[in-house]
Amino acid sequence: MIEQIKDSETKKAIARKILEALHDWFEVDDSREKYIAECVNWIFLAVKEDDDYVGFLCLKETGDATVELAVMGVLKEYHRNGLGRKLFEAAKKIAGEEGYSFLQVKTVKMGVYEDYDITNRFYKACGFKEFEVIKEIWGEENPCQIYVMSLR
Numbered sequence: 001m002i003e004q005i006k007d008s009e010t011k012k013a014i015a016r017k018i019l020e021a022l023h024d025w026f027e028v029d030d031s032r033e034k035y036i037a038e039c040v041n042w043i044f045l046a047v048k049e050d051d052d053y054v055g056f057l058c059l060k061e062t063g064d065a066t067v068e069l070a071v072m073g074v075l076k077e078y079h080r081n082g083l084g085r086k087l088f089e090a091a092k093k094i095a096g097e098e099g100y101s102f103l104q105v106k107t108v109k110m111g112v113y114e115d116y117d118i119t120n121r122f123y124k125a126c127g128f129k130e131f132e133v134i135k136e137i138w139g140e141e142n143p144c145q146i147y148v149m150s151l152r
Contacts, residue, residue, distance in 0.1 A: 001048045002090045005056075008040040014053045015039045018073040024115050025073070035071045042070055043098075045090050047083045054078045057087040059095055062104065067095045069105040088126050096151045103151055109133050109143040123147050 005011050015036045019026045026032045035058075043059040055074030062068045069091065074084045095103055105123055108116040128147035137144035 002086055003046050003048060004094070005044045005046050011039050011044045012036055014044075014046050014056050015058075015071070017053065018056055018075060019071075021075055022073045025119070039071065043067075043091070043094060045087055045094070047074070047087050049078065049083070055083050055087055057091050059091055059103075061100075065101040067098070067100045067103055069103060084122060085126065092151065101150065101152055102148055103128075104131070104146060104148045106137070106144050106146050108138070109145040112141075112143065120145065 005014065019032050019035060026035070038060075039058050041060075045057045045059075046053045047055040055072075055078060057072040058070045059067045060070035069088075072084070072087065074087070092103060105128060107119050107123065110117055110120045124147070126149075128149050131146045131148040133143050133145050135143045
């Protein structure tokens with residue numbers, strides 16, 4: 001079941017639980033803590049299985065027409081069960097209803113890390129298109145792939 005969470009403390013608790021469990025993707029403490037702190041200001045969706053939150057997704061406004069899928073995580077034992085896709089579809093619907101025209105997401109470029117290649121394939125399967133790679137964002141060793149999609 002997908003829920004939109006409004007309470008700041010609940011947002012932080014869900015984000016902390018999921019991101020700390022996904023250490024392969026969120027191993028940098030400062031970055032993880034920044035997501036947890038900032039998620040209180042974003043559209044926050046969570047997925048619940050058996051009365052427990054097992055995944056979440058946050059949308060952050062980056063322009064008057066654009067929202068970014070800022071952070072997303074589903075506990076590893078729930079991967080490949082369609083929960084990430086359900087979260088994404090709910091987020092896409094909300095972004096359109098809120099009047100945004102574009103959705104973007106940033107990740108590490110395909111071919112750099114196997115775990116992120118899985119993430120890249122997920123975003124492409126959701127309909128994102130490659131937009132640009134910017135090495136200056138996260139450095140030469142972690143080239144930032146930006147994907148975009150139209151919501152219209």
